[in-house]
């Protein structure tokens with residue numbers, strides 16, 4: 001059996017940058033809790049994406065939670081959320097006892113449909129915050145979305161967990177809204193084994209998030225708390241891995257793009273195959289190469305054929321409005337996200353793949369049209 005090919009697995013630098021920073025933390029005994037790696041990782045990431053401030057946290061989910069809290073979202077409030085996303089986008093809305101309203105995608109971006117968003121504002125003018133996701137590293141149509149959100153004077157949180165290294169019209173995704181969040185989970189384009197970052201151009205907002213993330217300790221020698229606290233900070237060891245990974249982010253984006261273009265060149269002529277939309281204003285990070293199949297060969301056939309060869313692939317995220325847990329919440333839109341889910345597949349996008357791997361994958365997939 002060939003060695004397993006993963007959808008997207010951790011890929012440390014060849015140069016050993018990550019170990020160097022982790023070793024520094026050991027050598028200085030800055031194992032916990034915070035320390036130089038955390039401070040520097042925040043600065044380096046903020047500089048990379050062009051944001052004024054950043055807070056390193058234990059996960060992307062924690063970052064979304066604190067962004068919602070910062071937006072003042074609480075009991076019974078309405079929050080708009082794309083339906084086509086990973087559940088981690090929506091779960092923190094429930095942590096705050098608020099009410100998600102799910103918004104459909106459009107075909108042009110696979111992301112939040114501006115028309116459906118407008119319709120949602122008509123239905124829920126009292127909405128407190130809007131979460132926008134940049135799915136698989138493709139940017140949402142930010143000009144249109146920001147224009148609508150500004151008109152309604154609502155807080156915008158960008159879930160850029162999947163789009164680190166991706167730009168919309170030359171501006172980094174995650175820096176358009178009031179808050180942006182990134183994830184360094186194991187399958188993301190760079191990883192710290194687990195972690196997240198909250199960014200904002202408003203340094204006060206970030207400082208407040210750091211305060212909540214360290215148990216909301218008031219400025220006092222004795223332990224005093226005037227607010228509910230959380231244990232959401234990133235550790236100095238984990239931040240060391242992040243600093244090393246950030247150095248190879250551009251290389252990873254380049255390889256992800258290469259993988260996408262390889263598949264597109266080899267497979268897009270097949271009838272019914274359509275690749276994820278790369279708009280001319282978009283410079284995605286191509287985190288996962290995805291396509292839809294509209295014909296005899298179904299996504300499941302492709303996934304099964306690849307799995308037989310020990311190669312991992314996945315369906316497109318199952319929309320939140322179709323999830324048993326979220327079924328009671330409202331949905332605005334038509335059947336675009338549902339259709340993408342039914343016809344979509346994420347191809348192996350691991351940056352450690354060689355051309356030999358890619359050729360093998362393409363051959364297996366093409367074989368399904370020959371039977």
Ligand SMILES: *Cc1c(COP(=O)(O)O)cnc(C)c1O
Nearest residue numbers: 059060061086088089161183185
């Ligand atoms: C991975 C992911 C998250 C959550 O990030 P964690 O660091 O795993 O908590 C949130 N939103 C989206 C869209 C993601 O893909």
